[in-house]
Amino acid sequence: MRRSLLICALVVLGLAGAAHAATPSPGGVAYGSSTASHLGDRVPLQRGMSGHDVKVLQDALTRLGRPVPLTGSFGPVTQRALRSWERSAKRRVNGRVDRGDLPGLLRAFDAAVIPPPVLGATATINADGTATPPASAPQVIADLFVAANRIATLPYRYGGGHKSFDDTAYDCSGSVSFALHGAGLLDYTMDSTMLESYGDAGPGQWITIYANADHTFLTVAGVRFDTSGQSAAGTRWQPAERSTKGFVVRHPTGL
Template sequence: MGRSRLTAATAALAAVAACVGCGTDGGASGGGPGEDGGGGAVEAVLTPDSVDRGAVQRASVGERERRGGQAVELRGAGSETEPASGPATAASAADGISPGAPTDAEVRAELRQARRQLARFRTFLGTTAYLQTGPRARVLPDGTAVAPDDAPEPVKRIIQAGNAIAKFPYKWGGGHGAWRDDGYDCSGSVSFALAGAGLLDSPLTSGGFMDWGAAGPGEWVTIYTNPGHIFMIVAGLRFDTSGRGRAGTRWQEAPRSTAGFVVRSVPGL
Protein backbone atom coordinates (compact mmCIF):
# COMPACT_ATOMS: atom_id res chain seq x y z
CA MET A 1 0.00 0.00 0.00
CA GLY A 2 2.83 2.48 0.91
CA ARG A 3 4.59 1.69 -2.37
CA SER A 4 1.45 2.35 -4.45
CA ARG A 5 0.85 5.69 -2.78
CA LEU A 6 4.47 6.75 -3.31
CA THR A 7 4.36 5.78 -7.00
CA ALA A 8 1.11 7.67 -7.55
CA ALA A 9 2.43 10.73 -5.79
CA THR A 10 5.61 10.63 -7.86
CA ALA A 11 3.58 10.43 -11.07
CA ALA A 12 1.40 13.32 -9.92
CA LEU A 13 4.42 15.50 -9.23
CA ALA A 14 5.82 14.66 -12.64
CA ALA A 15 2.52 15.61 -14.24
CA VAL A 16 2.35 18.90 -12.34
CA ALA A 17 5.86 19.71 -13.48
CA ALA A 18 4.82 18.88 -17.03
CA CYS A 19 1.79 21.15 -16.77
CA VAL A 20 3.93 24.01 -15.41
CA GLY A 21 6.20 23.53 -18.37
CA CYS A 22 3.23 23.61 -20.73
CA GLY A 23 2.04 26.95 -19.23
CA THR A 24 5.50 28.50 -19.60
CA ASP A 25 5.85 27.39 -23.21
CA GLY A 26 2.31 28.55 -23.93
CA GLY A 27 3.00 32.03 -22.54
CA ALA A 28 6.05 32.30 -24.76
CA SER A 29 4.01 31.41 -27.84
CA GLY A 30 1.22 33.86 -27.07
CA GLY A 31 -1.03 31.57 -25.11
CA GLY A 32 -2.46 32.71 -21.75
CA PRO A 33 -1.78 31.14 -18.42
CA GLY A 34 -3.43 27.77 -17.98
CA GLU A 35 -3.25 26.91 -21.67
CA ASP A 36 -0.99 24.38 -23.42
CA GLY A 37 1.00 25.15 -26.50
CA GLY A 38 -1.97 24.36 -28.68
CA GLY A 39 -4.27 26.73 -26.79
CA GLY A 40 -6.23 23.90 -25.07
CA ALA A 41 -7.13 23.93 -21.36
CA VAL A 42 -4.91 21.89 -19.05
CA GLU A 43 -6.68 19.06 -17.21
CA ALA A 44 -6.62 19.14 -13.44
CA VAL A 45 -4.49 16.34 -12.04
CA LEU A 46 -5.11 16.92 -8.34
CA THR A 47 -8.44 16.82 -6.58
CA PRO A 48 -9.13 17.59 -2.91
CA ASP A 49 -9.36 13.85 -2.10
CA SER A 50 -6.96 12.04 -4.38
CA VAL A 51 -4.81 12.05 -7.47
CA ASP A 52 -6.71 11.91 -10.78
CA ARG A 53 -4.70 9.04 -12.25
CA GLY A 54 -6.28 9.32 -15.68
CA ALA A 55 -5.39 12.98 -15.96
CA VAL A 56 -1.85 12.23 -14.78
CA GLN A 57 -1.41 9.58 -17.47
CA ARG A 58 -2.80 11.81 -20.24
CA ALA A 59 -0.65 14.75 -19.14
CA SER A 60 2.47 12.55 -19.08
CA VAL A 61 1.81 11.21 -22.57
CA GLY A 62 1.19 14.71 -23.91
CA GLU A 63 4.41 16.01 -22.38
CA ARG A 64 6.49 13.21 -23.91
CA GLU A 65 4.98 13.86 -27.33
CA ARG A 66 5.57 17.64 -27.01
CA ARG A 67 9.24 17.08 -26.04
CA GLY A 68 9.85 14.68 -28.89
CA GLY A 69 9.31 11.47 -27.00
CA GLN A 70 11.87 12.22 -24.28
CA ALA A 71 11.01 10.91 -20.87
CA VAL A 72 12.58 11.15 -17.46
CA GLU A 73 12.93 7.87 -15.56
CA LEU A 74 12.78 8.01 -11.80
CA ARG A 75 14.79 5.19 -10.25
CA GLY A 76 14.18 3.84 -6.78
CA ALA A 77 10.91 5.63 -6.16
CA GLY A 78 8.75 3.45 -3.96
CA SER A 79 11.29 0.60 -3.85
CA GLU A 80 11.37 -1.61 -0.77
CA THR A 81 14.12 -0.83 1.70
CA GLU A 82 16.60 -3.70 2.01
CA PRO A 83 17.67 -4.65 5.55
CA ALA A 84 20.87 -2.94 6.53
CA SER A 85 23.77 -5.14 7.50
CA GLY A 86 25.09 -4.02 10.85
CA PRO A 87 28.66 -4.41 12.07
CA ALA A 88 27.89 -7.70 13.83
CA THR A 89 26.30 -9.21 10.71
CA ALA A 90 29.14 -8.01 8.49
CA ALA A 91 31.75 -9.37 10.89
CA SER A 92 29.97 -12.72 11.11
CA ALA A 93 29.82 -12.96 7.33
CA ALA A 94 33.52 -12.11 7.05
CA ASP A 95 34.44 -14.78 9.62
CA GLY A 96 32.18 -17.41 8.09
CA ILE A 97 30.08 -17.64 11.28
CA SER A 98 26.34 -18.02 10.89
CA PRO A 99 24.23 -15.37 12.66
CA GLY A 100 22.82 -16.77 15.89
CA ALA A 101 25.64 -19.30 16.39
CA PRO A 102 26.72 -19.81 20.03
CA THR A 103 29.73 -17.89 21.24
CA ASP A 104 32.95 -19.53 22.42
CA ALA A 105 31.99 -18.79 26.01
CA GLU A 106 28.61 -20.49 25.56
CA VAL A 107 30.24 -23.56 24.00
CA ARG A 108 32.75 -23.81 26.87
CA ALA A 109 29.91 -23.53 29.39
CA GLU A 110 28.03 -26.36 27.67
CA LEU A 111 31.15 -28.54 27.71
CA ARG A 112 31.62 -27.94 31.43
CA GLN A 113 28.01 -28.92 32.06
CA ALA A 114 28.42 -32.08 29.96
CA ARG A 115 31.54 -33.06 31.95
CA ARG A 116 29.68 -32.59 35.23
CA GLN A 117 26.83 -34.79 34.00
CA LEU A 118 29.32 -37.46 32.87
CA ALA A 119 30.98 -37.43 36.28
CA ARG A 120 27.62 -37.87 38.00
CA PHE A 121 26.79 -40.75 35.64
CA ARG A 122 30.08 -42.47 36.46
CA THR A 123 29.31 -42.12 40.15
CA PHE A 124 25.87 -43.59 39.48
CA LEU A 125 27.42 -46.60 37.77
CA GLY A 126 29.68 -47.19 40.74
CA THR A 127 26.92 -47.20 43.34
CA THR A 128 23.82 -48.73 41.79
CA ALA A 129 22.69 -51.75 39.86
CA TYR A 130 19.92 -49.98 37.97
CA LEU A 131 21.16 -49.90 34.39
CA GLN A 132 20.04 -51.63 31.22
CA THR A 133 22.73 -54.01 30.06
CA GLY A 134 20.91 -56.55 27.90
CA PRO A 135 19.61 -60.01 28.78
CA ARG A 136 22.05 -60.60 31.65
CA ALA A 137 24.01 -58.68 34.27
CA ARG A 138 27.63 -57.80 33.70
CA VAL A 139 30.67 -56.82 35.72
CA LEU A 140 32.10 -53.33 35.39
CA PRO A 141 35.86 -52.66 35.48
CA ASP A 142 35.60 -51.49 39.09
CA GLY A 143 34.23 -54.88 40.16
CA THR A 144 30.60 -53.88 40.68
CA ALA A 145 27.75 -55.41 38.73
CA VAL A 146 24.86 -53.89 36.79
CA ALA A 147 21.52 -55.62 36.34
CA PRO A 148 19.40 -55.98 33.23
CA ASP A 149 16.74 -53.29 33.05
CA ASP A 150 13.97 -55.88 32.76
CA ALA A 151 15.10 -57.80 35.85
CA PRO A 152 12.61 -57.98 38.73
CA GLU A 153 13.09 -55.41 41.47
CA PRO A 154 14.31 -57.97 44.07
CA VAL A 155 17.04 -59.08 41.65
CA LYS A 156 18.23 -55.50 41.24
CA ARG A 157 18.30 -55.11 45.00
CA ILE A 158 20.30 -58.32 45.43
CA ILE A 159 22.88 -56.98 43.00
CA GLN A 160 22.91 -53.60 44.68
CA ALA A 161 23.50 -55.17 48.10
CA GLY A 162 26.15 -57.47 46.64
CA ASN A 163 27.94 -54.43 45.21
CA ALA A 164 28.21 -52.97 48.71
CA ILE A 165 30.46 -55.84 49.86
CA ALA A 166 31.74 -57.14 46.51
CA LYS A 167 35.36 -56.22 47.26
CA PHE A 168 35.40 -56.76 51.02
CA PRO A 169 38.03 -59.28 52.16
CA TYR A 170 37.16 -62.86 52.97
CA LYS A 171 36.75 -63.34 56.71
CA TRP A 172 35.81 -66.64 58.24
CA GLY A 173 32.55 -66.17 60.14
CA GLY A 174 32.25 -62.62 58.76
CA GLY A 175 28.71 -61.34 58.40
CA HIS A 176 27.22 -63.76 60.90
CA GLY A 177 27.62 -61.84 64.14
CA ALA A 178 26.28 -58.63 62.55
CA TRP A 179 25.16 -57.54 59.11
CA ARG A 180 27.82 -54.85 59.03
CA ASP A 181 31.30 -56.34 59.22
CA ASP A 182 34.80 -55.68 57.92
CA GLY A 183 34.83 -58.95 55.98
CA TYR A 184 32.46 -61.76 54.93
CA ASP A 185 32.77 -65.48 54.35
CA CYS A 186 30.89 -67.32 51.59
CA SER A 187 27.59 -67.80 53.43
CA GLY A 188 27.83 -64.37 55.07
CA SER A 189 28.19 -62.81 51.61
CA VAL A 190 25.18 -64.60 50.14
CA SER A 191 23.14 -63.88 53.26
CA PHE A 192 23.96 -60.15 53.07
CA ALA A 193 22.95 -59.88 49.40
CA LEU A 194 19.64 -61.71 49.94
CA ALA A 195 18.88 -59.66 53.04
CA GLY A 196 19.40 -56.48 50.99
CA ALA A 197 16.38 -57.49 48.93
CA GLY A 198 14.34 -58.34 52.01
CA LEU A 199 14.54 -62.09 51.34
CA LEU A 200 16.35 -63.10 54.53
CA ASP A 201 15.88 -62.00 58.12
CA SER A 202 19.11 -63.36 59.61
CA PRO A 203 22.37 -64.85 58.28
CA LEU A 204 22.53 -68.56 57.45
CA THR A 205 25.48 -70.91 57.14
CA SER A 206 26.05 -72.80 53.91
CA GLY A 207 24.50 -75.88 55.53
CA GLY A 208 21.49 -73.83 56.57
CA PHE A 209 20.82 -72.95 52.92
CA MET A 210 20.54 -76.59 51.88
CA ASP A 211 16.83 -76.65 52.66
CA TRP A 212 16.10 -72.95 52.25
CA GLY A 213 13.78 -71.60 49.59
CA ALA A 214 12.65 -73.85 46.73
CA ALA A 215 14.39 -76.87 45.22
CA GLY A 216 15.94 -76.54 41.77
CA PRO A 217 17.29 -73.60 39.77
CA GLY A 218 15.48 -70.29 39.50
CA GLU A 219 14.93 -68.03 36.51
CA TRP A 220 16.95 -65.16 37.97
CA VAL A 221 18.57 -66.45 41.17
CA THR A 222 20.05 -69.92 41.76
CA ILE A 223 21.89 -70.93 44.93
CA TYR A 224 24.50 -73.71 44.97
CA THR A 225 25.37 -74.92 48.46
CA ASN A 226 26.84 -77.78 50.47
CA PRO A 227 28.12 -78.07 54.05
CA GLY A 228 31.47 -76.49 53.10
CA HIS A 229 30.71 -73.75 50.57
CA ILE A 230 27.98 -71.66 48.94
CA PHE A 231 27.71 -69.33 45.95
CA MET A 232 24.85 -68.10 43.82
CA ILE A 233 24.11 -67.07 40.24
CA VAL A 234 22.23 -63.77 39.89
CA ALA A 235 21.04 -62.68 36.42
CA GLY A 236 23.83 -64.76 34.87
CA LEU A 237 26.65 -63.59 37.17
CA ARG A 238 28.32 -65.69 39.83
CA PHE A 239 28.53 -64.17 43.31
CA ASP A 240 31.29 -66.20 44.95
CA THR A 241 34.13 -65.69 47.42
CA SER A 242 36.30 -68.26 45.65
CA GLY A 243 38.03 -67.69 42.33
CA ARG A 244 37.85 -63.92 42.66
CA GLY A 245 39.17 -62.32 39.51
CA ARG A 246 39.71 -58.75 38.39
CA ALA A 247 39.45 -56.01 40.99
CA GLY A 248 39.13 -58.72 43.68
CA THR A 249 35.37 -58.79 43.35
CA ARG A 250 32.90 -61.48 44.31
CA TRP A 251 31.07 -60.88 41.01
CA GLN A 252 32.41 -63.17 38.32
CA GLU A 253 31.37 -63.98 34.78
CA ALA A 254 33.22 -67.29 34.46
CA PRO A 255 31.28 -70.44 35.42
CA ARG A 256 32.52 -73.05 37.85
CA SER A 257 31.73 -76.67 38.55
CA THR A 258 28.49 -77.32 40.42
CA ALA A 259 29.18 -80.95 41.17
CA GLY A 260 28.42 -81.87 44.78
CA PHE A 261 26.19 -78.84 45.40
CA VAL A 262 22.52 -78.74 46.32
CA VAL A 263 20.55 -76.44 44.02
CA ARG A 264 18.08 -74.04 45.62
CA SER A 265 16.22 -70.96 44.44
CA VAL A 266 14.16 -68.00 45.62
CA PRO A 267 10.44 -68.67 45.09
CA GLY A 268 9.23 -66.52 42.19
CA LEU A 269 12.72 -65.65 41.05
Protein backbone atom coordinates in the same frame (compact mmCIF):
# COMPACT_ATOMS: atom_id res chain seq x y z
CA MET B 1 -17.17 -4.47 66.47
CA ARG B 2 -14.30 -4.61 64.00
CA ARG B 3 -12.80 -7.54 65.95
CA SER B 4 -16.10 -9.44 65.77
CA LEU B 5 -16.41 -8.82 62.04
CA LEU B 6 -12.82 -9.98 61.48
CA ILE B 7 -13.41 -13.19 63.42
CA CYS B 8 -16.60 -13.86 61.46
CA ALA B 9 -14.78 -13.25 58.18
CA LEU B 10 -12.00 -15.67 59.12
CA VAL B 11 -14.51 -18.33 60.10
CA VAL B 12 -16.36 -17.93 56.82
CA LEU B 13 -13.12 -18.10 54.84
CA GLY B 14 -11.99 -21.15 56.78
CA LEU B 15 -15.25 -22.95 56.14
CA ALA B 16 -15.13 -21.99 52.49
CA GLY B 17 -11.57 -23.29 52.21
CA ALA B 18 -12.51 -26.57 53.87
CA ALA B 19 -15.48 -26.98 51.57
CA HIS B 20 -13.30 -26.29 48.54
CA ALA B 21 -10.68 -28.83 49.66
CA ALA B 22 -13.32 -31.52 50.06
CA THR B 23 -14.89 -30.90 46.66
CA PRO B 24 -14.09 -33.63 44.15
CA SER B 25 -12.93 -32.76 40.68
CA PRO B 26 -15.37 -32.93 37.76
CA GLY B 27 -16.31 -36.54 37.18
CA GLY B 28 -16.27 -37.37 40.88
CA VAL B 29 -12.53 -38.17 41.16
CA ALA B 30 -11.01 -36.98 44.43
CA TYR B 31 -7.58 -35.56 43.63
CA GLY B 32 -4.76 -34.86 46.04
CA SER B 33 -4.01 -36.90 49.15
CA SER B 34 -6.34 -39.65 50.31
CA THR B 35 -6.81 -42.08 53.18
CA ALA B 36 -7.42 -44.92 50.68
CA SER B 37 -5.44 -47.94 51.89
CA HIS B 38 -5.87 -50.59 49.22
CA LEU B 39 -5.45 -50.69 45.47
CA GLY B 40 -9.03 -50.54 44.23
CA ASP B 41 -10.38 -48.27 46.98
CA ARG B 42 -10.48 -45.46 44.39
CA VAL B 43 -11.31 -46.18 40.77
CA PRO B 44 -10.21 -44.77 38.46
CA LEU B 45 -6.78 -44.12 39.92
CA GLN B 46 -4.93 -41.67 37.73
CA ARG B 47 -2.32 -38.97 37.36
CA GLY B 48 -2.56 -36.16 39.90
CA MET B 49 -3.75 -38.38 42.74
CA SER B 50 -1.76 -39.40 45.81
CA GLY B 51 -2.16 -41.70 48.76
CA HIS B 52 -1.30 -45.16 50.01
CA ASP B 53 -3.25 -46.82 47.20
CA VAL B 54 -0.95 -45.06 44.71
CA LYS B 55 2.05 -46.43 46.59
CA VAL B 56 0.55 -49.94 46.38
CA LEU B 57 0.14 -49.42 42.62
CA GLN B 58 3.79 -48.36 42.35
CA ASP B 59 4.85 -51.44 44.31
CA ALA B 60 2.77 -53.65 42.00
CA LEU B 61 4.30 -52.10 38.87
CA THR B 62 7.78 -52.58 40.33
CA ARG B 63 7.07 -56.23 41.08
CA LEU B 64 5.83 -56.60 37.51
CA GLY B 65 9.22 -55.51 36.20
CA ARG B 66 8.54 -51.80 35.74
CA PRO B 67 10.44 -50.13 38.61
CA VAL B 68 8.78 -47.00 39.96
CA PRO B 69 9.82 -44.97 43.03
CA LEU B 70 7.41 -45.61 45.91
CA THR B 71 6.44 -41.96 46.40
CA GLY B 72 2.68 -42.33 46.78
CA SER B 73 2.19 -39.63 44.13
CA PHE B 74 0.79 -40.55 40.72
CA GLY B 75 3.02 -38.59 38.36
CA PRO B 76 4.36 -39.03 34.82
CA VAL B 77 6.82 -41.80 35.77
CA THR B 78 4.04 -43.92 37.28
CA GLN B 79 1.80 -43.20 34.31
CA ARG B 80 4.46 -44.32 31.81
CA ALA B 81 5.07 -47.52 33.76
CA LEU B 82 1.33 -48.20 33.93
CA ARG B 83 0.95 -47.65 30.18
CA SER B 84 3.80 -50.08 29.57
CA TRP B 85 2.08 -52.70 31.72
CA GLU B 86 -1.27 -52.08 30.04
CA ARG B 87 0.27 -52.74 26.63
CA SER B 88 1.91 -55.99 27.74
CA ALA B 89 -1.27 -57.12 29.53
CA LYS B 90 -3.37 -56.29 26.45
CA ARG B 91 -5.43 -53.84 28.46
CA ARG B 92 -6.77 -50.54 27.18
CA VAL B 93 -3.76 -48.21 27.23
CA ASN B 94 -4.98 -45.08 29.00
CA GLY B 95 -2.48 -44.65 31.83
CA ARG B 96 -5.05 -44.97 34.60
CA VAL B 97 -6.21 -47.85 36.79
CA ASP B 98 -9.72 -48.94 35.84
CA ARG B 99 -11.74 -51.67 37.53
CA GLY B 100 -10.73 -54.20 34.87
CA ASP B 101 -7.02 -53.57 35.52
CA LEU B 102 -7.17 -54.60 39.18
CA PRO B 103 -6.98 -58.42 38.88
CA GLY B 104 -3.83 -58.26 36.76
CA LEU B 105 -2.15 -55.64 38.94
CA LEU B 106 -2.97 -57.44 42.18
CA ARG B 107 -1.37 -60.62 40.83
CA ALA B 108 1.93 -58.77 41.29
CA PHE B 109 1.81 -59.74 44.96
CA ASP B 110 1.94 -63.42 44.06
CA ALA B 111 5.69 -64.17 44.00
CA ALA B 112 5.20 -66.58 41.11
CA VAL B 113 4.52 -63.76 38.65
CA ILE B 114 8.03 -62.25 38.77
CA PRO B 115 8.90 -62.12 35.06
CA PRO B 116 11.64 -64.49 33.88
CA PRO B 117 14.80 -62.99 32.44
CA VAL B 118 14.52 -61.67 28.91
CA LEU B 119 16.45 -63.95 26.56
CA GLY B 120 20.03 -62.69 26.40
CA ALA B 121 19.56 -60.22 29.27
CA THR B 122 22.66 -60.63 31.44
CA ALA B 123 24.18 -58.49 34.16
CA THR B 124 27.39 -56.59 33.45
CA ILE B 125 30.48 -56.85 35.65
CA ASN B 126 32.07 -53.41 35.88
CA ALA B 127 35.73 -52.43 36.08
CA ASP B 128 35.33 -51.23 39.68
CA GLY B 129 34.21 -54.69 40.84
CA THR B 130 30.50 -53.92 41.02
CA ALA B 131 27.86 -55.36 38.70
CA THR B 132 24.87 -53.83 36.94
CA PRO B 133 21.65 -55.84 36.51
CA PRO B 134 19.94 -55.96 33.11
CA ALA B 135 17.38 -53.24 32.49
CA SER B 136 14.61 -55.85 32.48
CA ALA B 137 15.37 -57.01 36.04
CA PRO B 138 12.50 -56.62 38.54
CA GLN B 139 13.05 -54.47 41.62
CA VAL B 140 13.88 -57.39 43.91
CA ILE B 141 16.79 -58.33 41.63
CA ALA B 142 17.95 -54.72 41.39
CA ASP B 143 17.90 -54.55 45.20
CA LEU B 144 20.05 -57.69 45.43
CA PHE B 145 22.64 -56.09 43.14
CA VAL B 146 22.69 -52.91 45.23
CA ALA B 147 23.35 -54.93 48.38
CA ALA B 148 25.91 -57.28 46.82
CA ASN B 149 27.80 -54.34 45.32
CA ARG B 150 28.31 -52.92 48.81
CA ILE B 151 30.49 -55.88 49.79
CA ALA B 152 31.69 -57.15 46.39
CA THR B 153 35.31 -56.13 46.94
CA LEU B 154 35.50 -56.41 50.73
CA PRO B 155 37.94 -59.04 52.03
CA TYR B 156 37.09 -62.62 52.95
CA ARG B 157 37.11 -63.61 56.62
CA TYR B 158 35.84 -66.89 58.01
CA GLY B 159 32.74 -66.13 60.08
CA GLY B 160 32.48 -62.64 58.64
CA GLY B 161 28.94 -61.30 58.37
CA HIS B 162 27.43 -63.80 60.81
CA LYS B 163 27.34 -61.85 64.06
CA SER B 164 25.85 -58.90 62.20
CA PHE B 165 24.93 -58.10 58.62
CA ASP B 166 27.13 -55.02 58.99
CA ASP B 167 30.76 -56.16 58.97
CA THR B 168 34.11 -55.33 57.41
CA ALA B 169 34.71 -58.76 55.85
CA TYR B 170 32.46 -61.66 54.85
CA ASP B 171 32.84 -65.37 54.30
CA CYS B 172 30.97 -67.27 51.57
CA SER B 173 27.68 -67.76 53.40
CA GLY B 174 27.90 -64.33 55.00
CA SER B 175 28.19 -62.86 51.50
CA VAL B 176 25.24 -64.79 50.10
CA SER B 177 23.15 -63.98 53.18
CA PHE B 178 23.97 -60.27 52.89
CA ALA B 179 22.88 -60.16 49.25
CA LEU B 180 19.64 -62.03 49.93
CA HIS B 181 18.92 -59.85 52.95
CA GLY B 182 19.39 -56.69 50.88
CA ALA B 183 16.74 -57.95 48.48
CA GLY B 184 14.31 -58.65 51.33
CA LEU B 185 14.66 -62.41 50.85
CA LEU B 186 16.32 -63.33 54.15
CA ASP B 187 15.85 -62.04 57.69
CA TYR B 188 18.93 -63.55 59.34
CA THR B 189 22.33 -64.90 58.34
CA MET B 190 22.53 -68.55 57.29
CA ASP B 191 25.62 -70.72 57.03
CA SER B 192 26.19 -72.88 53.96
CA THR B 193 24.56 -75.95 55.52
CA MET B 194 21.42 -73.99 56.35
CA LEU B 195 21.33 -72.63 52.80
CA GLU B 196 21.05 -76.22 51.54
CA SER B 197 17.40 -76.10 52.61
CA TYR B 198 16.67 -72.44 51.80
CA GLY B 199 13.73 -71.63 49.54
CA ASP B 200 12.72 -74.17 46.90
CA ALA B 201 14.64 -76.97 45.23
CA GLY B 202 16.32 -76.58 41.86
CA PRO B 203 17.57 -73.63 39.84
CA GLY B 204 15.62 -70.38 39.75
CA GLN B 205 14.68 -68.14 36.87
CA TRP B 206 16.64 -65.20 38.29
CA ILE B 207 18.56 -66.46 41.34
CA THR B 208 20.15 -69.86 41.96
CA ILE B 209 21.94 -70.73 45.20
CA TYR B 210 24.54 -73.52 45.35
CA ALA B 211 25.39 -74.84 48.80
CA ASN B 212 27.12 -77.70 50.57
CA ALA B 213 28.75 -78.16 53.97
CA ASP B 214 31.93 -76.37 52.87
CA HIS B 215 30.92 -73.59 50.51
CA THR B 216 28.07 -71.59 48.98
CA PHE B 217 27.61 -69.06 46.20
CA LEU B 218 24.81 -67.74 44.03
CA THR B 219 24.21 -66.86 40.42
CA VAL B 220 21.86 -64.06 39.42
CA ALA B 221 21.00 -62.68 35.99
CA GLY B 222 23.80 -64.67 34.38
CA VAL B 223 26.69 -63.75 36.71
CA ARG B 224 28.11 -65.38 39.83
CA PHE B 225 28.54 -63.87 43.32
CA ASP B 226 31.21 -66.03 44.95
CA THR B 227 34.13 -65.64 47.36
CA SER B 228 35.89 -68.49 45.55
CA GLY B 229 38.01 -66.87 42.86
CA GLN B 230 37.74 -63.43 44.44
CA SER B 231 41.49 -63.16 45.06
CA ALA B 232 42.15 -63.49 41.33
CA ALA B 233 39.17 -61.50 40.07
CA GLY B 234 39.36 -58.77 42.71
CA THR B 235 35.61 -59.01 43.27
CA ARG B 236 32.96 -61.53 44.27
CA TRP B 237 31.26 -60.84 40.91
CA GLN B 238 32.54 -63.28 38.30
CA PRO B 239 31.35 -65.06 35.15
CA ALA B 240 28.76 -67.69 36.02
CA GLU B 241 30.70 -70.69 34.75
CA ARG B 242 32.24 -72.97 37.39
CA SER B 243 31.81 -76.54 38.57
CA THR B 244 28.65 -77.12 40.59
CA LYS B 245 29.33 -80.79 41.30
CA GLY B 246 28.48 -81.74 44.89
CA PHE B 247 26.29 -78.69 45.55
CA VAL B 248 22.65 -78.64 46.57
CA VAL B 249 20.75 -76.32 44.22
CA ARG B 250 18.09 -73.99 45.64
CA HIS B 251 16.31 -70.77 44.73
CA PRO B 252 14.08 -68.17 46.42
CA THR B 253 10.41 -68.96 45.95
CA GLY B 254 9.10 -67.40 42.75
CA LEU B 255 12.52 -66.28 41.55
